[in-house]
Amino acid sequence: MSSTTALRAHLVRARLAGVVATTREVSLRRYRLFAAGDPRALIGLDPELPWGQRELIELMAEKCGVSADPLCTFGHDVIDPELTLSALGAFADRLGAAARRGAAVLIGTGHPHRLLGFYAALADALSAAGCAVLTPAQGRCVDITTRFGLRTHHLDYVRQVALVRLPGPARPGCEPGAHTHSPLPVRVALDAAAAAGGPLPELVIGDHGWVCGAGQLGFEAMGLADTDDPAPFVGQAEGRVAVVVPLDDGARSVYYRPLIRYVLDRAGLSS
Template sequence: MPTTTAAPPGPSRDRLRDHLLAARLAGPVATTREASLRSYRLFAARDPRALLGIDPERDWRQPDLIELMAEKCGVSADPEHTFGHDVIDPDLTLAALDAFADRLREIARRAAPVLLGTGHPHRLLGFYAELAAALSAAGCDVLTPAQGRSVDILTRFGLRTHRLEYVRGVGLVRPAGPERTGCEPGAHTHSPLPVRLALDAAADAGGPLPELVIGDHGWVCGAGQLGFEAMGPADTDDPALFVGQAEGRVSVVVPLDDAVRSAYYRPLIRYVLNRASLSQ
């Protein structure tokens, strides 16, 4: 197995907890209670916009989802609490980061193939790119299937054609058409279609297939629904990942605000890579 170099020491657990609160990655977050409750209602109604590719086995009602999210995220369990900022328990975030890092360590130890992708490239691309680099250095095959292929995604403006691309080993989608200078690194999407396209392409090519998919939104839910191990972060208005975890199709979900400044995720990267004994 290729030798890995220990990452520079990451922040201590106490310092990382302080950072989570200061950066509003946990504690009171920007996501509102109203937005979260709306997502729970949509999920209970099995609206594809909230399912993110998960086909729930049980009938999840809104009270069930509030109870689940209170347990896994730390949001208020009071169904009468209907406005204000949502809250994430930083200790739940830290525990999930530990589980996330432990799973990375095992994957790296076996140099297993991985697939990474994000629907939040403007915020989380750097987070995943650091993971991709560390896993590649450990001997993992960081897969990039279906590079440049088209995928039609339903947006709030209607059906739009996008291209699946990989930036620093991380899958994302961009609107089809000529490149525009000064645009975002990719499109924000909750769709599971990009990961389905990637996994189909990998299978059609005869493999390898990923032993682990790392990402968010539809990348995690879409992969988990197809039977691939998947893990990643999720905000309080993303109940699909936590339902997937509760039903055994998502292995680790890290509760945190997924839309803060990109730089605020760097201490999390250092902590995870240090715990996983991976190089940066």
């Protein structure tokens, strides 16, 4: 069995692709928010084109494989595993190119409880290949609007992967960091890197606001996105995000390990 065949089977079995946990109702709500220009859905992107809900559904059907029928309003979303595999290949190719030229890279996540291990493995491999994995603005305060109001977070790095934490002691047994869609952390990190005289990243890797916020500022950016996050896919369609891999971004962290092996093998970064 080829590595691609095995990974395709894993994607469907782990529900990273195929029928995923994200519901159509949740996705449609986010599409409506994006179409209305709500910052919670734009996550740092300033679209150049008018994107109504119908156009977003068509885009997400093309890029993810969700239903293109606007009358489909309930049930679980579906991600075409072939689209996931194709995007993972493009992701790996850019990762390998960055490694070969020794590019400076910034990696950050709004899903530290799920995706920290995935990104940390990339950071380790890039460091071993001679890339500078940047960690600007360590400890800097970031005020982020949440459903509980404005909360001050702190920018932190775990295994060279940026994330934000709420103040207070870490809970034993839990991976660090808070879930966020905000583009503010990447803006703070990039501002700090520029203020220090560089280096600036040649590639930003991540999800949510990390990808959209960096892409909006003109940095090469790529990452992962679920079916209820249209912003990265719009950014890709408008040429500001290089690669977006469609998959369920809220699964158990262990389920992403086969993706790490596949990406590093294809990028030529396996140890």
